[in-house]
Amino acid sequence: MSRFHLALSGLTAVVLAASSASAPRAATAATARPPAPAAAPAPHPASVSAPTAEDRNAALLARLSRLAPAADRGVLALALEARSCALAAGDIADAPRLAVIDYTRPSTQPRLWVFDLHRGTLLYDEHVAHGRGSGENLATAFSNRDGSHQSSLGLFATADTYVGGNGYSLRMDGLDPGFNDNARRRLIVMHGAAYVNPAQARRQGRLGRSWGCPALRPQVARAVIDTLKQGQLLFAYADEAEWLSGSRWFGCSGRSAREILARARARGGGDGLLATAAR
Template structure:
């Protein structure tokens, strides 16, 4: 992203340009200003919640890849000084198709898993196949970044509106703030777009979700929780 697209951090709040909408199926990179906020849909399907019986293991139904869970828990220990909240964590499986539920909220106390859909960067999928194939931490690459992030709280950006800030904790994503990589709502991640196109649109590297899904995520992610993205 260019300098004008970076977040301006003031006393813990942020004015972020965020990711531009990338709903087009063209593989030609888009440039220019991000669109204005779109209307929140009247309704959307509720996220899929899979409950574990009391006292059972985390994710007993095996919704999340075991290696993803294991890597995320190891990252939680590695970055313990930045991950102060350990009641739940957020995982992104970039091996999965963009139209699939691949963003997971994992309750580490009750064992349940809530799944959502999320977009990847257009630079990660230049042919718009629906699969992320490349990852980068470089500004203006428009690619998604993998690795461990710490959630940094709810914010509001002038382009994308309500969002959740992220701090990258590894060499693979430590420019997340500079690149304005956030979690925000987008029309191209809404159910109507998926129904029409058969896959989600692409972001400029942000973890874009439907406008409806952003509401619970923004409330629950807070500060100091792990988000771990892996391919």
């Protein structure tokens, strides 16, 4: 074969080889898939609404009612409402302990309950005296006036302790303008007193009475005072129309004191899931 033919054959082989080598690359490019779209972000779970103050109070009420079944549910509900309204207004700190006095009960019965709200416990269930100007066995008259010797109603913040004429005593500041805000000037304090004697009360038909102070049995006075001192809360209740309609601490939830009382009393033990939430 001539040199020309050999050169031509070699050139043809090179062209065919080049064509064969490029074919797969072209086919691959023609059949390549487009990139997959980015995955959509996972949907966020539905947001859960934070419990309202009313929800929290309903849960607390369920627990307090179980702890102190003799206490009026309506009175406990009002105490929690007053506390919530004062907290919302910034007038008090979130104190863990709350004392509740129900002056609609006779003095011969326990009518003071001290709760630890943060731990959900009942600390004391005690007799407490009312002012001699407020009545005999039942307290029926209340005042903010110095010299009346009557008990005052509403929400109090506790303060410091001192030793005075009635021994170890606890100062209190009334937070209800017009109803108990003269407590300091009137020297309305918590203290022990020998006349707070349940056995004697059963014989004479009533406890001894103070000059308006919530006096306690001497055997428990110091312990209760130490539990309640320095910024804790005390709530004193009676079915007194002017106070119920005029207190600044009812109504921040949009309900009147009468509505709060009626609703709590009507619900009884049926707090359902709210009661479970309080456990």
